[in-house]
Amino acid sequence: MHDADIKRHAPTLVPGTSLDKAVKGTYFIIADIPHGLHKVQLIRLGISIGDKIICLQRLPGGTIIIQKNRQEIAIGYHLAREIKIQYI
Amino acid sequence: MAKSDIIEHKEKHRHIEPENPLGLDSPRAKVVLAGNPNVGKSLIFNYLSGVYVDVSNFPGTTVAITKGSYKEYDVYDTPGIYGVSSFNDEEKVAAEIILEADIIINVVNSLYLERDLFLTLQLIEMGKKVSVILNFADELKKRNIKINAKRLSDILGVEVINTSAVSKAGFEQLDYAIENARMGKQNEDLHKVLHNFLNRVGSQAEALLVAEGDEYISRKHGVEPGSADDREYIYIDRRNRVNEIVSFVEVEDTSKGRFFNLFGRLAVNPITGIPILLVLLSVIFFLIGDVVSQRIVNFTENTIGKRYFEYYTKLLVAEYASTDITVNLLDDKENVEESKTFRIPDGFSTAVEMKNDFRKISRLPNAETEYHFHNPFVRLFFGEFGVITMTITYLLFLLLPLVISFYIAMAMLEDSGYLPRLATMLDRTLNRIGLNGRAVIPILLGFGCVTMATITTRLLTTDKEKSIANAILQFTIPCSAQLAVISVLLSGAGFKPLFIYVAVIFTVMISISTFMNKVLKGAATPLLIDLPIMRMPKLDNLFKKTFFRTYGFMKEAYVWFFVGALLIGVLEITGLLFVFQDLLAPVTTAWLKLPKEAANAFVMGMVRRDFGAAGLFAIELTTMQITVAIITITLFVPCIASFMVMLKERGIKEGLIVWFSAWILAFFVGGLTAQIII
Numbered sequence: 001m002h003d004a005d006i007k008r009h010a011p012t013l014v015p016g017t018s019l020d021k022a023v024k025g026t027y028f029i030i031a032d033i034p035h036g037l038h039k040v041q042l043i044r045l046g047i048s049i050g051d052k053i054i055c056l057q058r059l060p061g062g063t064i065i066i067q068k069n070r071q072e073i074a075i076g077y078h079l080a081r082e083i084k085i086q087y088i
Numbered sequence: 089m090a091k092s093d094i095i096e097h098k099e100k101h102r103h104i105e106p107e108n109p110l111g112l113d114s115p116r117a118k119v120v121l122a123g124n125p126n127v128g129k130s131l132i133f134n135y136l137s138g139v140y141v142d143v144s145n146f147p148g149t150t151v152a153i154t155k156g157s158y159k160e161y162d163v164y165d166t167p168g169i170y171g172v173s174s175f176n177d178e179e180k181v182a183a184e185i186i187l188e189a190d191i192i193i194n195v196v197n198s199l200y201l202e203r204d205l206f207l208t209l210q211l212i213e214m215g216k217k218v219s220v221i222l223n224f225a226d227e228l229k230k231r232n233i234k235i236n237a238k239r240l241s242d243i244l245g246v247e248v249i250n251t252s253a254v255s256k257a258g259f260e261q262l263d264y265a266i267e268n269a270r271m272g273k274q275n276e277d278l279h280k281v282l283h284n285f286l287n288r289v290g291s292q293a294e295a296l297l298v299a300e301g302d303e304y305i306s307r308k309h310g311v312e313p314g315s316a317d318d319r320e321y322i323y324i325d326r327r328n329r330v331n332e333i334v335s336f337v338e339v340e341d342t343s344k345g346r347f348f349n350l351f352g353r354l355a356v357n358p359i360t361g362i363p364i365l366l367v368l369l370s371v372i373f374f375l376i377g378d379v380v381s382q383r384i385v386n387f388t389e390n391t392i393g394k395r396y397f398e399y400y401t402k403l404l405v406a407e408y409a410s411t412d413i414t415v416n417l418l419d420d421k422e423n424v425e426e427s428k429t430f431r432i433p434d435g436f437s438t439a440v441e442m443k444n445d446f447r448k449i450s451r452l453p454n455a456e457t458e459y460h461f462h463n464p465f466v467r468l469f470f471g472e473f474g475v476i477t478m479t480i481t482y483l484l485f486l487l488l489p490l491v492i493s494f495y496i497a498m499a500m501l502e503d504s505g506y507l508p509r510l511a512t513m514l515d516r517t518l519n520r521i522g523l524n525g526r527a528v529i530p531i532l533l534g535f536g537c538v539t540m541a542t543i544t545t546r547l548l549t550t551d552k553e554k555s556i557a558n559a560i561l562q563f564t565i566p567c568s569a570q571l572a573v574i575s576v577l578l579s580g581a582g583f584k585p586l587f588i589y590v591a592v593i594f595t596v597m598i599s600i601s602t603f604m605n606k607v608l609k610g611a612a613t614p615l616l617i618d619l620p621i622m623r624m625p626k627l628d629n630l631f632k633k634t635f636f637r638t639y640g641f642m643k644e645a646y647v648w649f650f651v652g653a654l655l656i657g658v659l660e661i662t663g664l665l666f667v668f669q670d671l672l673a674p675v676t677t678a679w680l681k682l683p684k685e686a687a688n689a690f691v692m693g694m695v696r697r698d699f700g701a702a703g704l705f706a707i708e709l710t711t712m713q714i715t716v717a718i719i720t721i722t723l724f725v726p727c728i729a730s731f732m733v734m735l736k737e738r739g740i741k742e743g744l745i746v747w748f749s750a751w752i753l754a755f756f757v758g759g760l761t762a763q764i765i766i
Contacts, residue, residue: 035316037175041616043323044170046203046330060358061516063525063615070231071200074356074512076524076615 020062020080022055032084119161123195125168128223128253133165174304177546191269198222205330212272215292219247219265226252240337245273352622355509372497377575380493393485408435410462418454468657475653490572495634498536503625515615522605524615527557534565539729552608562726564597573701585715679759681766720758725750
């Protein structure tokens, strides 16, 4: 629970990079997800702040496909733009 | 949400009794199958209860709760959910029944343990008696992944069993899982928090949902829901514990075991995905439009239906009924070469010689026979639009083979895992018309059955999205039965009419949705969809699904076909049909440039769309007239079944607006096309 607290208040370490700009085939860490319904849905799907994720594809128009473990998830451009990431 | 909302129709399955939707007074224990989308709940439910439910490889297949019984238990199948809450209609439906459950069988996709255990922990924290089924054991083996079920069971404090739902391996342990379901290990800190809520809301389960800010449950108990921060806190904490558990119990033997599916990757990227889509559509169109609708239907309709079934039925009737029969012998260009009329005022039974003569000539391969029964009732049942003759030929020998082939094609698309990828690929395109990629699922399902697809618009988030998707479905998407008839009408007509048809319908679709996107408030919600693994559709599931859907279709359709045929027949005999034809004549002949009998198709089309299109068979039309007619019929009002479902899903006001606009739209666009191309 202590851990969760730290994650919840973790500052965005690398400013400016959002998920819609993620480069195909690279690993990154989720730095911030805006509060609200989508955050909750992402947590349930297994994506939360601090997770290591790979960007599988970037589709024209900005839809992003990410993979965590074996789970592939497609994220629309408007949501991807709101999600901050940090390269590792 | 009213209780009656839970009792949603899915397809033709057994449903919960409306008087007592959740079986509140039932002494039988309620076993609820719960799990994320696509984990095999329905297959397990199918096994336990013997009740068939549709199984697919995309989220959102089960939009309703189905009830069955197994031994001394009542078993419930639920829509797939990632967690218990009330974010959308599907979740509300599932949450309600989970709260009522005595025993929960939590089905987990072993491949996505990290995703699925989130729900598992939540169910345990709700204080429910739970057993966990680790499904897809076979897929794990293929990918060299090992899950330590014993350790997982120790950590969770509940039974964990391995199964493979597709091959039914491990199903013999389901009994054990149900009998030994128990409360799992509780999270101490959370448990204390929940106790504060307990005396106010009645159960630990509801206390948890209230603490997680579930507004719907909170309102029910008149308490203040937990804040968004509380929810996030609980969720993140749960997520962290899940991740920890997974690292304890799962071992991946080799990194090569990681699933990489080239086709799946290619299917989402427009550069490769659009060609893939086009190839898929061409293959489907070729198989259905050419192989099935040309060759198979030609045999079933003309040979079995007309040459044998109708021929002998009518001959039998003519034995006793007063009739004139004209036999036309046609040349290669289908022109009448020779014509002979048999007048038998007392039927063939008193004119044996004439009968032999008739049988000889009418059996020539180029013969075409027309009966003119004198008695109106005989005509009603056995004449040109005969309730018995025409309906059976259309239903069994024309529609059935086509509908089966459409359902097989749909089932393959669904089971392969292709649909969510198509949704992803088209996401940005659909954003432009106020939808997100998910909307592709109801729209594509509409090509199977618009009625069923209208129900799945529920998996969309906002009212605006639902309205747009519903309008697209009701106005522009021809269902499989209608498509079947259209492909028969278009087959052999060449490329041009097909092109005009597709172009016009597509333009209307874009115009309607763009218009609605402008008029209705709100933006499209961003896409967030999980992509299931791509897999080869299993033949037995494919056939089972096709069989049940076809059966359901025929069971529902035949009544309306008979009703429609009877209606047309009665209208014809009473002369009302001609009144209606005359009334519509200015529109039909001048504006649509069709013969005035085409009005029959519209009368029939109100009953069932495909029936309307089938009504065009009886009329001689040029290729361009066929094009105009099928455009008009496609855009015309939805069938009665779709109309009823639409009223229920979208409300009376919206339903009526759509229905009446369909009249205007169909005639306007059809006529406009006619003015240009005829």
